[in-house]
Amino acid sequence: MSIRRHSRHAPVRLAAVLAAGLTALAVGSYAPAPGPANAQPPTTTTPFTTPNTDDCAQKTSPPPAIDTSEAPEPGQSTPGALAIPDPPVGGKRLGGCGLVVPPDSARIPEGISATAWMVSDLDSGKVLLAKDPHGRYRPASTIKVLLADVALRKLDQNKVIVGTQDDANADGTRVGIGPGGRYTNRQLFQGLIMASGNDAAHAIATQLGGDEATVALMNARAKELHALDTRAATPSGLDGPGMSTSAYDLSLIFRDAMTLPLFAELIHTEQVDFPGFPANPKDPDDKDHPGFMIANDNHLLYEYDGALGGKTGYTDDARQTFVAAAQRNGHRLAVTLLKADVLPFRPWEQAAKLLDYAFAMPSGVSVGSLPGSDSNSTDLTASAVAVATPPMDHVEAHNDGSGNNARLILIGGGLVLVVLLLAVASRLGRRR
Template sequence: MPAPKKTSRRALLVASAVVSSLALTVPVSHAAPKPTPSTSPSATPPANMSTVGGERLGQAGTQANLASGVPVLPKDLTARSWIVADAESGDVLAAHNAHWRLPPASTMKMLFADTVLPKFPKSTKHKVVPSDLADVGSGSSLVGIKEGETYSVHDLWLGVFLRSGNDAVHVLSKMNDGIDNTVKEMNEHAEELQALDTNVVSPDGYDAPHQVSSAYDLTLIARSGLQKKDFREYCSTVTAKFPGATAKNKKGKSVRDSFEIQNTNRLLAGDSDIPVYQGIAGVKNGNTTNAGATFTGVAERNGKVLLVTVMNPEKSEHNEVYKETARLFDWGFQAAGKVQPVGELVPPRSAAQASSQPGANDSGEAGGAGDSGKSSKAAVGAAAAGGSSGVGVAIGITGGVLVLLAAGAFLINRRWPLPDLVRRRGRS
């Protein structure tokens, strides 16, 4: 395996909207009204959607600037909502009903991880008691956690990311002072990220009235999560060993074997009708009755890092959500540098606030001590603390911060340390 190497990024200046609807807007929150109680989405997007990230992102239908030299969008897209964005600059290259509030299914686990993952060292052990699993929803995806067994936090996060295990989510939530507290913290973190379409009811994404997100929000959340080293490593892990149940062997000695689990992200692991996508590095898939199939992915090719979110394709073909995602990635990599953006991924509230404080400079680094606990959770470009042993190979972190400049523009100076998996699969 070749040694990982760092990839430098030039500072990208992203102008805010001041003249026309084609320009990007400053990160002012314009959220649509909170959703009414419902267990299934409407058939058409609402007339009034959020305009966070730009006026065009609040409009129904496909938003793209297909000028001369820009490749044509795929014609066979059936998803209710999708978005293609540059993960580093935050430019939204194209979108379709970006702020439509829809059930997110297990893509909600990205917000769960981004909220809870920094709280517990991966070596922390927890013995599962019956109450930890008492309220796991019927028909949930499970990794196979057993009452009375002890698991490390590392084991539990493997269960969350690879098998989308609702049982692992509930155990971690109970460790985090309970389901209600975890939901509260997730909603607070969504507000901090300006993911204002999102309303959490269950931390695992299980169908519930009022539980919604949007393609825009899921992309914001993924972008935030990918600042964390452990998040990147877990979401890019293809297979891992998971502890089984303790049993007696023939000699009467207690033994505990492990079993292999595989990532259910088909662009990462592949399937009979879909290959591993070139340059893929995560992030999270989901599927429930109300949500249909949902997926947010990140991939790198030729030095460009893109995020794509696809929600609920109408076409019922096997693995359709991954096939539509792959087509949008292909378009995005061809269009990058040629297409004028239709909006932007806004930074967290605290990033913009911190950048306006005395001591910020034009190199993308903020002076002064500040509150490291808050910034590690919220600021774009800040990496969470924690080891990386046991999962994948990651590249070293040199995180930047967003700096608020004149006219509402942002200077982004960052290196994106995606896992080595990208380096091995991402070369054309």
């Protein structure tokens, strides 16, 4: 892996996270929310096996929920499964549920615990390799990319809004918005994208007409992009009835968001000052809760040479989710991971392995494309969307994703200190 061998950012990031946590605790905004999905899980000793998706179990919908987070409100029902496009969006090969790789490819790197993943070219739109690319999984906070893609086009980034108690009470991870605090939309997007703040998502959604209206805008945008495996149920990525996306769709949505300069800037920003808020909301000059520093929670940004940034996510039902991009030798590649775990590597490390593999692939190879690209994209019409009956025929590929990659290197002992520092920060009880 092309891992940076320095840790100069780690103490600063840790200090920023601790400072934000102490400030937020003053109003309870970092107190763990009730329910089972409270925090990033610790690494366990459960034996690791690469998930096998050859049975197309998630062709229609995500795995069953393990808690009540997706229970519909009284009087409402869970939406039915989204229609399955036929032919598959992006090309016939992407309809496969197992590994989808070019012929005669080297073995996929060991240690990829993500159940579904994909690597694509941000510029050409070519899909280089994938696993269960259209399988449906929960996005967790990676759906904030879709929220940003919608809201950045509609909101004035210089407009100042006043934080509310409803913002501060948002469930899950919060950047630390307080009632009476004054924030520009640009600062709200910093809190949304860099720190995965559900309070920032709430403040943004309020300006778009509330959660229900915002979800409708997000789903309309997904359809415009031909992200037909995607249905948002909440603006923040907290699980809700009918929520789903796919590795393919997340790549597509991320590629669209990367055309927005502010989005591309913020996912690449390491740290920034965030405003405080008054103890007495009626007195905006009362700065009892001073400003603090927030740090980008995407470790790939700090540790991988050429990283452009990305977005992380986690809930108990979604598990670890991740989308990011990196640049090397004039090529910009994006990688998405869904339903991953921290074993045997953290998600950003799994992403780094896949990026290294894809950067080393011969020029011009692909297994499909993203809509709107110049590489055999699928022309979607209303008649092209139909429900297909899984399982579909498997494509030729390695079934277990195991094997050695001679280009991978072991992380030296000098990185241990960085891991320990990051572990402290991750145990602050934040849920994405």
